Amino acid sequence: MTEHVLSYMVFFPLAGMLIVLCLPSDRHDLIRWVSAAATVPPLLLGIWLYANFDTTTTGMQFVERAAWIPAFNIEYYVGVDGLSVSMVLLTALLSFLCIFASWNIDKGVKGYFALFLLLDTGMTGVFVALDFVLFYVFWEVMLLPMYFLIGIWGGPRKEYAAIKFFLYTLLGSVLMLVAILALYFYSEPNTFDMTKLMDRSSLFSTEPLGMWPFNVWGWGFQHVVWMALFIGFAIKIPAFPFHTWLPDAHVEAPTAISVILAGILLKMGTYGILRINYPMLPEATADLAFWFLAALGAWNIIYGGLCAMAQTDMKKLVAYSSVSHMGYVMLGMAAFNTQGINGAVLQMFNHGTITAMLFLLVGVIYDRAHHRDIDGFGGLASIMPVYAGFTALAFFASMGLPGLSGFVSEVLVLLGAWPKYHALTIVAALGIVITAGYMLWMMQRVYLGPPNEKYRSLPEINGREIFTLFPLGVIVVIVGVYPRVVLDLLQASLNNINQMVIAHLS
Amino acid sequence: MDLGNVASLSLFYPEIVLAGTILVLTILDLVVANKRAMAYLGLAGCLVALGATVDLYGTEPTLLFHRMVALDNFSLFFKVVTLAALVGAIWMSIGSGEVRQVHLGEYYIVLLTCGFGMFFMASANNLLMAYLGLELVSLTSYILTGMLPHNRRSAEAALKYLIYGGVASGTMIYGMSWVFGMAGSLDYATINAAMAEGGGNQIALFMAFVFILAGFGYKMAFAPFHMWSPDVYQGAPTPFTGFLSVASNAAGVAILIRFFYPAVSTLGQEGAWAFQALPALQWTDLLVALSIITMTWGNLSALNQRNVKRLLAYSGIAHAGYIMMGLVVLNNDGLNAMLFYVVVYLIMNLGAFLVVMIVANATGREDMDAYRGLAWRGAAFPAVCMMVFLASLTGLPPMAGFIGKLLLVAAIIEGQFYVLAVVAMINTVVSLYYYWRIVKTMFLDEPAPEDGPVAATASAMPLLGALMVLTIVLGVYWAPLLDYTTGSLGFFMP
């Protein structure tokens, strides 16, 4: 049992999907419960993983490997370190909760839950895969269900949003594929094994290429491959100027899918950079980090924040706040010190929980009022006090109020970034003020003031909705008060990744 | 080994079986009233020929009929592919409403003859044999394209096909006549030896090879020799279009590889080839340019198509460009990737045309509007299959098309053609847009009130299911197929 724990986590939802496909399509409740049951074992296994994870070593744990295509040395190779185990936990938790957030889907129920479970398999797979081909396959497996989940169950402009998401992500992933193959043929002997490629990072040449424009920039093989991978990941993060798919996808997607998008898919971008670019291409990382991670990150923070401020749609506001918050992750990991990089990954985890809450909360009000116009509400706090309480918790966490999880990670990022980038840190700190601005402004317009007569009779948040929000709220508070529950997991692995790059810093 | 006429017959039984089937069908056509039985007889003939072909594996590579025809793993591979395409096409024809209108006896006879010609395209060891094989395929294709009675599109497509085809084959044999003049023979081995000595004027030789490439490229639908393909695809009966798209492409690949590798190149160290006597650099550049133009042209033209058959025609042109990438790198990995892609393309494209046929049977239409909300009109299974085939054509994992593209791109990256690799990948993204328009129409659009339910053709369902399962299985576990194509690279080297 224990030696295959990761495989069970990956393939349990897939088995669930096959079962769901065999159920009669009019038994909606049965399908929902079976789907929920399929996400429980990964969650339990995730908790078991958390309890049994050895936080002192830097190596991969719970490793499984088996030959897949021997002719190309392609393996089924999975394992986790501190970086991935936090993401796997987040995936297991959010997938479980999102099944319940999807309870009121009543069109094509069977298709929805089958695709959702397939998506779950893809997401978990990306975080545990240690073979490049396996990684790429899982990365792409997510695209199909995501396209249909947005395209069939989405809002009015669902088709546009779905194909835009698909095209952007595929563009990124094909560049990634070229980079993966270049690394494969450059490594001697050729391998798709990520851990071996990390050990052979010194093989990848940084001699400037003769080809224009790389000879002008002084870019070598390593830099070009770094860039190809980075564009693939930047589209997922999403970093400016590749972010435009995000607001569209979020606004049109059903609530649970928005949660998955913001909570997990965005993390894959920064996860990929830390897992692949940092250890495999350390010199290029050291050379390019300032412009493409730190400066772009700071710009993301400000740009996302200002865009969020201008929105009138609650979901769009939350979407742009994601752009802004992912900027902290980029800035933090470009700091190359313990605080920065730990803060960055903690921010990934925290953003996953906080934004999930925000989208769930927007979903709750949308289900009742059928619109998300910020100016169309008012005084909701007196109509739905419990709901307003949860909202306040999520908003304050997102703003970075001390005692809640957002504060810890943002402070760590800023502390880490300060010694290296003074100006950018000041800019990033301004971002916190902007966040507070749009969050409080939305709070004021939607929840405070005199109650809007039209919505006097809105029902209070129900038990199922509280069930999806409560665990996230608890995590937000616990991590805010005692961040070591997550940081202990991360530290050893992240410092190891960090050390690989630090050696090349000039 | 080098066998004479009578001795060759003992190693020629797949062709004999196929030719026998054609003759029996011709006679039966005169005496039997129930023409539907002929389809089953043709199917049986193909299966027996397939068995005979498989039986020939393990024979030592041999030249038959005084060096005219080569018997090696490479030709056996393409015979298997052709027979598989024939089986698929006949199975499709049985359920096709369009085919029911034509004279069934002649239809099956000409279809089998077309496949028979492909056998010779794949195994020719002499320019004369290559020409005859190619012409046999061309002539039968013209007939099949124009076969639909009282159908303007069909007649018009046949005429266009005839004119383009005539010019292409005229150009090709003009090039062949020059090669003959400079090398002193039509035999591949003699040509190879003459090239090795550096015989002939370099510029004349270059032109002659460009002319020959035009003739071969026309069969595969390379730009700028692709003009016939969209018209023919749209005008021809759908089962034949499906057959043409996969088998004509495969036969073009076969004749191209056999002429450009064993005939005019030498095998060097570690499976790398080198063109003899040809200015190698210019050749590689020419092939890269052709490949880029073909895939880009095909993909961009497909973007605006409303007719699904025509869209698939342009997608076929783009795929010819992808397959061409394998030729550029001049080594066995590239060839291997080409063969692999040919098999994968056979499966997924035949599947896509099968769905086109099912929809056309039920609605009588081929345009995009006929697919509106297909998944919700009682044809969920064909719609899901179509989605799988289109995902595979796009090159998304875990479908077989992804592996095909992976191998091709891996081969060119190994050869350090990074620009070509990036162009191919961006083309993949472009192709996603038009393939996904079909998926969007099938799943995301609501059926309009006038769209009736779609009754799926029952006889096509087993084939459809098998093709879909193969597409997915080969995408997850492709090692057996890869081993097979690697084993098929055995040429009869002169």
Next chain:
Amino acid sequence: MLTEALTTSALLFVIGTFGVLVRRNAIIMFLCIELQLNAVNLALVAFSRYVGVEGQVFVFFVMTVAAAEAAVGLAIIISIFRHYRTVNVDNFNLLKW
């Protein structure tokens, strides 16, 4: 001798190709294709005189194939004439972009 024969053959081939490109009558276009084939035959026969008999054999096959192509081609042209009452290719416009 060879030069003259090859020059004639090249001229014939160019005239044939040019004819297909500029003429609009299907039958004339078809005749131009036959002209191309005859250019090829001339070149093959000329080369044969110097390098071997294979070229002359090829010529016989080209002639046979040309006859077969003419049979199929004229059948198709007749069938399209029945639909359109013309053989001018500019009028065949059902299939485009």
